Amino acid sequence: MITHDDDLSPHRPVMPDEVISFLRPSKGDIIVDATIGAGGHSCEILKKIGPDGLLIGIDKDAEILKIAGRFLSKISDSYKLYQADFVNLDCVLEKLKISKVNGILLDLGVSSLQLDSLDRGFSFSKEGPLDMRMDRTQGITAEDLLKRLSEREMADVFWKYGEERKSRRVARAIMYERKRGTSIKTTTQLAKIVEKALYVPRGYSKKKAIHPATRVFQALRIVVNDELKSLEQFLNDACVFLAGGSRIVVMSFHSLEDRLVKRAFREGKSTSLLEILTKRPLIASDSEIRENVRSRSAKLRAAERTYL
Numbered sequence: 001m002i003t004h005d006d007d008l009s010p011h012r013p014v015m016p017d018e019v020i021s022f023l024r025p026s027k028g029d030i031i032v033d034a035t036i037g038a039g040g041h042s043c044e045i046l047k048k049i050g051p052d053g054l055l056i057g058i059d060k061d062a063e064i065l066k067i068a069g070r071f072l073s074k075i076s077d078s079y080k081l082y083q084a085d086f087v088n089l090d091c092v093l094e095k096l097k098i099s100k101v102n103g104i105l106l107d108l109g110v111s112s113l114q115l116d117s118l119d120r121g122f123s124f125s126k127e128g129p130l131d132m133r134m135d136r137t138q139g140i141t142a143e144d145l146l147k148r149l150s151e152r153e154m155a156d157v158f159w160k161y162g163e164e165r166k167s168r169r170v171a172r173a174i175m176y177e178r179k180r181g182t183s184i185k186t187t188t189q190l191a192k193i194v195e196k197a198l199y200v201p202r203g204y205s206k207k208k209a210i211h212p213a214t215r216v217f218q219a220l221r222i223v224v225n226d227e228l229k230s231l232e233q234f235l236n237d238a239c240v241f242l243a244g245g246s247r248i249v250v251m252s253f254h255s256l257e258d259r260l261v262k263r264a265f266r267e268g269k270s271t272s273l274l275e276i277l278t279k280r281p282l283i284a285s286d287s288e289i290r291e292n293v294r295s296r297s298a299k300l301r302a303a304e305r306t307y308l
């Protein structure tokens, strides 16, 4: 069993044993970690592939890549890191003159390091600017998004991407603030508006319930980073890069993401390019959920490239 070493990587990886046993990295392999984050999973992969292997780490977030590099270099130098959207894996592989790899890992969403960075705006529990972009050089911020969307569009976003049942009520509250000239610029400002809109009772237990703003923040993050579009496109092309007999492992944290993975794997099976290894998605064990709350909504699916 893999035990987490905080000195090696500050992000506690989700389902590390399951990821490694499905991915099966071995000596000399070329493995792509397309969402390397702080390198939690990749540190384990690097140990398995040894000095003759190559780990290709991709992340949209330049800041987190620096952290990953610091931790990976403690293990070996058999890695290369790229700041890119994983949808551009073809460009990364072209630069390296590599056509096929022996495994691909996707661990979607944000890492705990991004959540803990106050200036990134991912977390509602700490004061920070409403940014939420993984790549801070591109795209619009959550603050801009909230300024641009109509009440109806906001409600649709909260409903579709956050599965927020009271999406209209939240959208109405934001619109009310906008109309009275309030600039919604910070995370805690938005969190308070959502809390008020959802009438959170005073005595609500922070331990038992998820924070009332969780769904709204998740929805905004998904839209700001266009996360589902990247995932759908990536999954369409992933088979092309996998060598026969190698595997793709995807961990998702949202039902819409999981649906895209399930559909892509089914399509791969129907064209005989993929063998599905997980009939149903794997979920984290109770003990892991107790130790790492982020793992509670994780769903892992894996598939193997056929030799066609």
Ligand SMILES: C[S@@+](CC[C@H](N)C(=O)[O-])C[C@H]1O[C@@H](n2cnc3c(N)ncnc32)[C@H](O)[C@@H]1O
Pocket: 009, 011, 012, 013, 014, 034, 035, 036, 037, 038, 039, 040, 041, 042, 058, 059, 060, 061, 064, 084, 085, 086, 087, 107, 108, 109, 110, 111, 134, 227, 230, 231
């Ligand atoms: C959950 S974290 C990965 C954590 C990592 N497995 C670990 O153990 O440290 C997800 C990472 O994926 C990155 N990311 C999300 N969507 C991306 C995309 N479309 N392209 C590249 N990186 C992306 C985020 O910036 C974040 O660092």
